[in-house]
Amino acid sequence: MTNVEGSKADEDGDEVGEEGHAGSLCSIVADVKEPEADEVDNDGIEAGRAQGDGVAEDSNEVSGESDDENNGGDNEGVLMTEAGECVRDAEEEEKWVPVTKLGRLVKENKIRKIEEIYLHSLPVKEHQIVEQLVPGLKDEVMKITPVQKQTRAGQRTRFKAFVVVGDGDGHVGLGVKCAKEVATAIRGAIILAKLSVVPVRRGYWGNKIGKPHTVPCKVTGKCGSVTVRMVPAPRGSGIVAARVPKKVLQFAGIEDVFTSSRGSTKTLGNFVKATFDCLMKTYGFLTPDFWRETRFIKTPFQEYTDLLARPKGLVIEAPAEKIEA
Known part of the structure; x- marks a missing residue:
């Protein structure tokens, strides 16, 4: 990978840095340069995932060797599957710390059905909420297409991924993400698709x-x-x-x-x-079979006000200092 010297501008540096990736991504560009619009090639998508993750690994090895040495094995909990996807251990999944009120209620099992969220039109900001409330959620990449932008240093090529998720039981979502690498675009599209799941x-x-x-x-x-x-x-x-x-x-x-x-x-x-x-x-509209007497019920935020009023920060106990006599 070509390193960009400090004499060049920041914007040019980004473009040259991307051109350095072009040599590693040439095989991916050849696969998705002119995809057919009406066909979805699952084998090509799986190969793209594997190649995309391979490129990410190479770039991380070249640019972040010192970081890995300093961190001392932070990636020990990451496993690589045959498709090239990063799968973290169950311990990593349990480390999800919700940052929204809705996430806290879902984490503590106060909300057990996603229909409760739809009933009150609550915004979903964390994809872990959908993963916990909608079991059996499957995803599929519909298409990966290259998109280009003309800059002073040349054409900047990125990859746009379309991903559909659903459980086959009345829940479906669509996500679109554009990134420099195929694997990054697919992962981002999956997260956006989970956030957009609708009944x-x-x-x-x-x-x-x-x-x-x-x-x-x-x-x-x-x-x-x-x-x-x-x-x-x-x-x-x-x-x-x-x-x-x-x-x-x-x-x-x-x-x-x-x-x-x-x-x-x-x-x-x-x-x-x-x-x-x-x-x-x-x-989008109510048919006559939904014309029932309106009953106003409390939203989860109103029902669990006392629970949400608790401090959500984690208390970290500092180790006691030992005084040598």
Whole structure:
């Protein structure tokens, strides 16, 4: 990796530093230089994850050798999987210290269902909240595309990742993240997708027999020039949709639906955003079966006021000094 001398400006230094990464990222750029819009290559994505993490390891070894020596093995709790993902031990997971009131209530099991959060429209600022309240959450990378910006030092290439998460039971989220490395973009997109998890309302096509299996009514979502329309379908019809919205609908837990789309659907980013917007609108209005007597209940912040009033700082006991006689 080429080091940037102090004689160059800071902005030029960033660009030259990135050009140093170009030699290591050449294989990744070749894989995702011109991806097909209508196809999602899972094998290529897994390879991109592994290569991206490999690049991150190389850069850390070159630039941060002294830091590793000084820290004395801070990364002992990190394990590397076959896909190249960083997986920390269970001890690291337990070290989550919530910084919001909602996170404190979830950590102490005062809120056990994510529907309680949706009922009061509470903002979710920590992805660990969704991980704890929505078990079985799966994620899939829809697309990784390179984006470029023209600067004085040349073109700056970064990677944009689209990730969809869902549990297949009425919860789905979409995250988009842009970063210099593929692995960083994927990890950031997964976190943003968990923060944007929304409920999806399901209904019936005809008689209310069995569990809800389709969308409750005709809904339309739009993003850019892409418009997606969903129509309820009878049980057994399956998901009649293109490859991109079909994956999002499967993560949302919808079994039968008819879809139609128009616009520039080859732009996968707008296509998946329009599908996500369509699912969000299923709870955008109240149908007559929801016209019930309004009962005002306390929000979790009001109900657990005394608990939240406690100091949240950690008390660290200093070791007693020994006085030698």
